[in-house]
Amino acid sequence: MATTRSLPQRLVHDWLPVAVVLLAVLIAWYVAAWGLNAQGAIERVLDEEAGYTQMELFEATMTMERPLMPAPHQVAMDFYESLTEWPIDSPRNLIYHVIVTGQSTLLGFAMGTALGLVLSVLIVHSRTLDKALLPWIVASQTVPVLAIAPIVLVILGSLGFAGTAPKAVIAMYLCFFPVTVAMVQGLRSPQKIETEMMHTYAASRWQSLWLLRLPAALPFLFPALRVGVAAGLVGAMVAELPTGAQAGLGARLLTGSYYGQTTQIWSALVMSALLGLALTGIVAGVERLVLRSRGGV
Amino acid sequence: MTESVTSMWFWPGMLLLALVAGYSVYRMAAVQGARWVGMATAALFGVWVVLFWEILVRALDVPRVLLPAPSLVMGSMVDHAPKLWGDFVQTVGKAVVIGWALGCGSGFLVAVAIDRMPFLQRGLLPVASLTSAIPLVGVAPIAVMWFGFEWPSKAAVVVLMTFFPMLVSTLAGLKAAGKLERELMYSYAASYTRTLLALRLPAALPFIFGALKVNATLALIGAIVAEFFGSPTSGLGFRISTEAARMNMPLVWGAIVVAAVTGSLAYALLVQLERRAAFWHPSVREG
Numbered sequence: 291m292a293t294t295r296s297l298p299q300r301l302v303h304d305w306l307p308v309a310v311v312l313l314a315v316l317i318a319w320y321v322a323a324w325g326l327n328a329q330g331a332i333e334r335v336l337d338e339e340a341g342y343t344q345m346e347l348f349e350a351t352m353t354m355e356r357p358l359m360p361a362p363h364q365v366a367m368d369f370y371e372s373l374t375e376w377p378i379d380s381p382r383n384l385i386y387h388v389i390v391t392g393q394s395t396l397l398g399f400a401m402g403t404a405l406g407l408v409l410s411v412l413i414v415h416s417r418t419l420d421k422a423l424l425p426w427i428v429a430s431q432t433v434p435v436l437a438i439a440p441i442v443l444v445i446l447g448s449l450g451f452a453g454t455a456p457k458a459v460i461a462m463y464l465c466f467f468p469v470t471v472a473m474v475q476g477l478r479s480p481q482k483i484e485t486e487m488m489h490t491y492a493a494s495r496w497q498s499l500w501l502l503r504l505p506a507a508l509p510f511l512f513p514a515l516r517v518g519v520a521a522g523l524v525g526a527m528v529a530e531l532p533t534g535a536q537a538g539l540g541a542r543l544l545t546g547s548y549y550g551q552t553t554q555i556w557s558a559l560v561m562s563a564l565l566g567l568a569l570t571g572i573v574a575g576v577e578r579l580v581l582r583s584r585g586g587v
Numbered sequence: 588m589t590e591s592v593t594s595m596w597f598w599p600g601m602l603l604l605a606l607v608a609g610y611s612v613y614r615m616a617a618v619q620g621a622r623w624v625g626m627a628t629a630a631l632f633g634v635w636v637v638l639f640w641e642i643l644v645r646a647l648d649v650p651r652v653l654l655p656a657p658s659l660v661m662g663s664m665v666d667h668a669p670k671l672w673g674d675f676v677q678t679v680g681k682a683v684v685i686g687w688a689l690g691c692g693s694g695f696l697v698a699v700a701i702d703r704m705p706f707l708q709r710g711l712l713p714v715a716s717l718t719s720a721i722p723l724v725g726v727a728p729i730a731v732m733w734f735g736f737e738w739p740s741k742a743a744v745v746v747l748m749t750f751f752p753m754l755v756s757t758l759a760g761l762k763a764a765g766k767l768e769r770e771l772m773y774s775y776a777a778s779y780t781r782t783l784l785a786l787r788l789p790a791a792l793p794f795i796f797g798a799l800k801v802n803a804t805l806a807l808i809g810a811i812v813a814e815f816f817g818s819p820t821s822g823l824g825f826r827i828s829t830e831a832a833r834m835n836m837p838l839v840w841g842a843i844v845v846a847a848v849t850g851s852l853a854y855a856l857l858v859q860l861e862r863r864a865a866f867w868h869p870s871v872r873e874g
Binding site for chain 1: 612613615616617624625626628629631632633650652653654706707708709710711713714717719720721722724725726727728729731732733812815816817828831834836839840843847851
């Protein structure tokens, strides 16, 4: 579809609507900041006795020290300052927190993907595991897995693990599920006639896994990886909450909420959104490369 | 119980028991036919896991801070039943149910409303699907700041987390009705509303139920995590974080069992509803 359109057409067709929606969000944000901060601004910044104009009120709501809702430009300023005015290894620089959280996310993602792949191969090849294990894996998803985060941290902590490892374990717990389920589906996606052909070639189980099932499962794998990496990020951030960790985006959110640093919460939130988008973007990029190299879409 | 480990028969006994367990599950899985076999196998497997958990934790004297025995967890749940019931009402009864209903309801309504506006859809859909990559639980501290410590702040987080998946799924579902069927409705001179009610919404049901199921889990997670950021003195998330800090692991596991059972029941309930509502759909008929 998109290939038949020229660049300007594509801009209008695909990007203009998105731009309009984002602009609307931005305007709504400013209006909300104005409305929500007005009360506080009147109480704390403006002199009620002396009176004030609406313009002064508007300005006050946009520049408050600890607003109920920081205006977009305040968040942008805070964001920019944290990136440029502090060295990267300073806890005041958001990049530092991104590195901390990103490490545990990626480590957990790698472990979770590996676990998911192994489990799915086992499940596809064993009727017993399929019947006994798969329902529990599905049930584990209806369990609020994040709830076990504090416990995992306590257990691993008393076993002498600290730092990245416990957080990665929680990210792993969230990552493995989508991979397992999608891969079980994907590994079973070759049609009967194809598996029968492998059989007539006297292909071993290993060969039909490697040559038929795995390639057929690739289109199922990548969407699951996108979901998995996003879930892993949530896991890594939540894992930073109960430890009282000093570093990481989750910890940054928590300290921000302790000290009422609204702008800090918002810029940490924006940063975590960007990190999430970057991670899924990388997975999507790899997906495109792999599928294209295989002559697919 | 430590004596049993020193006994030379313990490990061979465990090995024997493991073989029995493995074989029984294997035989159960090999039974052909009946529909209950799958569930029975899974249940049997679960029972064996809990049994081994109990035996090993007791025999090896694992500190209860690390891993409490299932019997301890059960005992703690019975002892603290009123407390856990209060937590359940606080988290599930208020925040999750209300937030889930509001989030799914508004997602559905917005989807139906913008279904006829391609421009808005093209703008909103990419933004909505991008939100799945964003850790939305992060808004919890802001919600606490705006709506206070009580359940409305948790419900707000849940609404935000459930809205976008529902929106995206419903829009996809409304497009699921085939061209042939739509043209048939057109040839009957059916109105837009008529087509929507008689054809397109029923066709969208599997998508809608898919989102409802995913959102039920998301809502539970969102509410529990949001309670880590500040909550009144009850709630499953509050219980988990405070009791974990006091190293009272049996009660923490008790709260988790409550959450797990709730999540599974909600899921099962929605599956049953889906069977009733979308009984004709291939995905239901075959499964």
